[in-house]
Amino acid sequence: MADHFIPDLADRVKDHAARKAALRIRGGGTKDFHGARLEGETLDVAGYAGIVAYEPRELVLTVKAGTRIADIERALAAEGQMLAFEPPGFGEAATIGGTVACNLSGPRRPFAGAVRDFVLGTRIVNGKGEDLSFGGRVIKNVAGYDVSRLMAGAFGTLGVLTEISFKVLPRPPAEATLAFEMDEAGMIESVNRWSGQPLPLSATSWEAGVLRLRLTGASSAVAAARAKLGGTEIPDGTAYWDGLREQRLAFFAGEGPLWRLSVAQTAAPIALGPPQLIEWGGGLRWVRGAIEAARAREAAEKARGHATLFRGGDRAAGVFHPLAPALAKIHRRLKDAFDPAGILNPGRMDNF
Amino acid sequence: MNATAKPAGNHERRAEVSSALARRLPAHAVLTAREDLFPYECDGLSAYRQTPLVAALPGTVEEAAEVLRVARETGTPVVARGSGTGLSGGALPLADGILLSMGKFNRILAIDPLARVARVQPGVRNVQITEAVAPLGLYYAPDPSSQIACSIGGNVAENAGGVHCLKYGLTVHNIQKVAALSIEGDALELGADALDAPGYDLLALMTGSEGLLALLTEVTVKLLPKPQVAQVVMASFTNVEAAVDAVAKVIGAGIVPAGLEMMDKMATAAVEDYVHAGYDLEAEAILLCESDGTPEEVAEEIAKITEVMREAGCTRFAVSGSEAERLKFWSGRKAAFPAVGRISPDYYCIDGSIPRGALAKVLRRIAELSKHYGLRCANVFHAGDGNLHPLILYDANVPGEFERTEEYAGNILELCIEVGGTITGEHGVGVEKIGQMCAQFNPAELAQFHAVKAAFDPPGLLNPGKAVPTLNRCAEYGAMRVQGGRLPHPDLPRF
Numbered sequence: 120m121a122d123h124f125i126p127d128l129a130d131r132v133k134d135h136a137a138r139k140a141a142l143r144i145r146g147g148g149t150k151d152f153h154g155a156r157l158e159g160e161t162l163d164v165a166g167y168a169g170i171v172a173y174e175p176r177e178l179v180l181t182v183k184a185g186t187r188i189a190d191i192e193r194a195l196a197a198e199g200q201m202l203a204f205e206p207p208g209f210g211e212a213a214t215i216g217g218t219v220a221c222n223l224s225g226p227r228r229p230f231a232g233a234v235r236d237f238v239l240g241t242r243i244v245n246g247k248g249e250d251l252s253f254g255g256r257v258i259k260n261v262a263g264y265d266v267s268r269l270m271a272g273a274f275g276t277l278g279v280l281t282e283i284s285f286k287v288l289p290r291p292p293a294e295a296t297l298a299f300e301m302d303e304a305g306m307i308e309s310v311n312r313w314s315g316q317p318l319p320l321s322a323t324s325w326e327a328g329v330l331r332l333r334l335t336g337a338s339s340a341v342a343a344a345r346a347k348l349g350g351t352e353i354p355d356g357t358a359y360w361d362g363l364r365e366q367r368l369a370f371f372a373g374e375g376p377l378w379r380l381s382v383a384q385t386a387a388p389i390a391l392g393p394p395q396l397i398e399w400g401g402g403l404r405w406v407r408g409a410i411e412a413a414r415a416r417e418a419a420e421k422a423r424g425h426a427t428l429f430r431g432g433d434r435a436a437g438v439f440h441p442l443a444p445a446l447a448k449i450h451r452r453l454k455d456a457f458d459p460a461g462i463l464n465p466g467r468m469d470n471f
Numbered sequence: 472m473n474a475t476a477k478p479a480g481n482h483e484r485r486a487e488v489s490s491a492l493a494r495r496l497p498a499h500a501v502l503t504a505r506e507d508l509f510p511y512e513c514d515g516l517s518a519y520r521q522t523p524l525v526a527a528l529p530g531t532v533e534e535a536a537e538v539l540r541v542a543r544e545t546g547t548p549v550v551a552r553g554s555g556t557g558l559s560g561g562a563l564p565l566a567d568g569i570l571l572s573m574g575k576f577n578r579i580l581a582i583d584p585l586a587r588v589a590r591v592q593p594g595v596r597n598v599q600i601t602e603a604v605a606p607l608g609l610y611y612a613p614d615p616s617s618q619i620a621c622s623i624g625g626n627v628a629e630n631a632g633g634v635h636c637l638k639y640g641l642t643v644h645n646i647q648k649v650a651a652l653s654i655e656g657d658a659l660e661l662g663a664d665a666l667d668a669p670g671y672d673l674l675a676l677m678t679g680s681e682g683l684l685a686l687l688t689e690v691t692v693k694l695l696p697k698p699q700v701a702q703v704v705m706a707s708f709t710n711v712e713a714a715v716d717a718v719a720k721v722i723g724a725g726i727v728p729a730g731l732e733m734m735d736k737m738a739t740a741a742v743e744d745y746v747h748a749g750y751d752l753e754a755e756a757i758l759l760c761e762s763d764g765t766p767e768e769v770a771e772e773i774a775k776i777t778e779v780m781r782e783a784g785c786t787r788f789a790v791s792g793s794e795a796e797r798l799k800f801w802s803g804r805k806a807a808f809p810a811v812g813r814i815s816p817d818y819y820c821i822d823g824s825i826p827r828g829a830l831a832k833v834l835r836r837i838a839e840l841s842k843h844y845g846l847r848c849a850n851v852f853h854a855g856d857g858n859l860h861p862l863i864l865y866d867a868n869v870p871g872e873f874e875r876t877e878e879y880a881g882n883i884l885e886l887c888i889e890v891g892g893t894i895t896g897e898h899g900v901g902v903e904k905i906g907q908m909c910a911q912f913n914p915a916e917l918a919q920f921h922a923v924k925a926a927f928d929p930p931g932l933l934n935p936g937k938a939v940p941t942l943n944r945c946a947e948y949g950a951m952r953v954q955g956g957r958l959p960h961p962d963l964p965r966f
């Protein structure tokens with residue numbers, strides 16, 4: 120099947136484009152909860168799985184988009200390497216294509232970079248059923264527009280991801296997690312101040328008056344930072360960060376709405392009512408509970424960011440932050456440029 | 472090359488466009504006299520020259536918007552220019568176009584030490600940012616060798632790299648937000664003060680777009696804490712293969728060096744003559760491998776690097792013992808281009824990028840081609856990330872030599888594609904590599920690029936004809952490459 124997968128997929132897209140019939144791209148289905156509408160006949164891409172090329176000494180990995188994240192992480196771990204953006208999966212069946220399309224990055228994001236920072240190349244089938252490759256398998260490449268990175272966060276509305284190349288990194292040898300009792304404003308100040316110092320920080324998370332800080336790097340550097348920062352070392356650090364990345368912590372349990380406020384890292388505490396968990400050095404504020412969309416958006420804008428209804432709640436009112444008119448115009452044209460018939464995941468990004 | 476200025480009828484166009492500009496800009500901001508336009512005739516790829524119709528030097532965003540308005544209303548193309556250090560002709564003027572210099576946009580607008588960002592105008596020079604924030608213990612990581620001259624706007628437009636980008640990333644990884652003007656007159660904000668922005672990642676798309684999508688008017692860059700210590704290892708090898716192998720072994724040992732650079736014998740001789748840093752003139756290849764971080768980290772890493780270099784069979788070896796010595800070790804590599812410029816009347820810099828595994832093979836082939844074309848070639852590379860900079864030495868005054876140089880360069884670029892790499896790692900396509908774009912991308916991919924441009928620039932007035940070839944042009948390119956169904960130089964062995 121694998122040999123025919125892309126040509127068959129391209130034919131199917133062409134056929135749907137001719138009929139203007141929507142396709143709903145689906146990997147593992149673990150992120151059906153995320154984004155606005157799910158419309159159209161299911162286009163299953165989980166079957167297109169496997170590592171195309173992995174050369175640890177090149178720091179480059181190429182995978183088929185249906186490959187499960189767990190399988191990728193296993194292959195990388197065997198060589199002492201990792202995807203440094205710590206891809207959240209939200210379930211066993213999660214595929215790398217879905218995580219890239221939804222632009223999901225884990226706790227390491229402010230210190231190592233986002234998913235798009237590690238994308239080197241993509242192969243896609245656009246809405247016209249054309250099999251196209253952009254970027255490549257090399258670390259540096261500026262030939263043509265950076266369409267590969269554009270695919271990260273496009274929710275499949277510009278093309279079906281079929282293959283993706285990533286820059287991978289060695290897994291640092293040592294890790295430690297420290298805990299500090301701190302109020303919200305003090306935490307925001309501290310994590311930003313520490314981020315401006317040469318410390319091996321790799322994650323921060325604050326909830327209910329406790330800041331957890333992860334240090335990752337050479338053993339000597341981690342030891343030196345631990346001595347410098349103080350705090351209490353907690354033994355189950357790794358489990359905590361996994362739980363945060365996969366949203367398995369108690370904070371995330373239950374079916375209530377979850378708002379994601381991505382704001383300036385230094386923004387002052389945002390009082391909204393429901394409890395918050397704050398990661399990404401102050402830049403990502405999860406709000407657990409029902410709040411009016413307009414209020415969430417206004418608060419996020421004041422904090423120089425944007426608000427997304429990440430999970431649950433009333434999706435009908437739109438889940439993503441509205442775009443400025445000039446940007447919305449360009450978005451509309453880009454959508455038409457890649458998917459003129461408007462058949463790829465229509466409505467998944469609200470208007471696109 | 473050497474396109475001549477002033478096609479017939481240009482006088483009237485010049486009068487029309489310059490008077491429209493003069494009505495909207497201060498008098499000194501519009502240049503039309505031949506001697507005033509001369510400094511804008513070329514960028515760092517000086518073999519290509521063109522006098523623009525007119526040059527505009529706006530001093531404010533409002534004035535820049537007026538220039539775009541004139542362009543739009545008179546249907547005149549616009550080429551933006553930062554410092555003009557680009558090496559692919561990206562800022563080469565068009566005979567019928569406005570050259571829009573961003574030189575007056577040279578202010579650092581705000582520095583926020585707690586948030587570790589600086590908001591700057593696009594004409595600010597790369598090194599100015601690091602100089603301004605150094606007292607705060609911060610720096611801006613991308614450091615192209617041209618950093619004392621090149622502008623941050625030009626860096627964004629080319630997605631510039633530097634010797635530290637294996638560890639710290641390219642421009643795209645180190646900017647947070649840009650403000651830009653569209654040709655339609657809209658003010659755009661791409662990216663955010665937050666770590667992501669809603670909608671498509673237009674910031675990524677803008678980075679490396681060579682002035683074809685919008686005019687950058689402001690850039691918010693990320694600042695990093697300055698590493699406490701940095702040390703560099705310099706190792707000599709008696710053959711290139713061993714040096715290449717050492718590079719792979721360093722990465723294989725789980726090290727991501729802050730910099731990992733290589734120079735071949737000819738490049739070493741040229742730079743030693745220029746900077747007198749004590750480079751090993753016997754070596755076939757020299758590696759510079761830098762470690763930075765906390766004192767503990769650096770000590771650990773330097774020990775590992777030392778071991779790897781020894782195992783890989785290096786013949787001479789030194790670790791910088793002081794900051795002064797570290798800078799001395801680097802001085803030659805950083806001055807490689809001007810140094811090579813001293814041993815030859817002209818040189819031509821190539822920017823292919825390849826999987827590192829193919830390095831030895833590609834170098835061998837570059838040497839064969841050097842013999843074939845009778846042109847010397849000095850090699851410097853960002854070895855850690857597989858970005859080659861072969862420098863072909865030629866003399867533009869010898870008839871035919873530039874043409875042979877371009878053909879040699881074209882062969883090297885196609886070789887890069889053949890081994891799974893790309894025609895440009897950091898210098899951009901511009902006018903220079905537009906032909907090879909036809910070899911790297913198929914017609915559907917090129918059409919997709921054109922559609923992306925049209926989404927930002929429907930009238931097609933921003934830097935038209937650069938970066939992405941028309942399909943017609945590719946048809947011509949194909950015909951030129953395969954004359955009568957034969958590849959050029961069938962006598963040469965191919966992979």
Ligand SMILES: Cc1cc2nc3c(=O)[nH]c(=O)nc-3n(C[C@H](O)[C@H](O)[C@H](O)COP(=O)(O)OP(=O)(O)OC[C@H]3O[C@@H](n4cnc5c(N)ncnc54)[C@H](O)[C@@H]3O)c2cc1C
Pocket residue numbers: 514515550551552553554555556557558560561562573593614615616617620621622623624625626627628629630631632633634681682683685686687688808809897898934
């Ligand atoms: C000696 C030397 C060494 C170099 N070393 C390196 C290196 O190590 N790494 C590297 O990456 N590059 C290097 N370069 C290449 C060059 O310096 C970079 O490409 C640099 O980013 C160009 O900046 P600039 O301001 O000179 O841009 P220009 O040459 O003026 O313009 C480059 C492109 O950017 C566009 N542009 C400029 N400003 C704007 C704006 N405000 N809005 C929209 N578009 C704009 C132009 O239209 C053009 O297409 C080197 C060049 C030289 C001469």
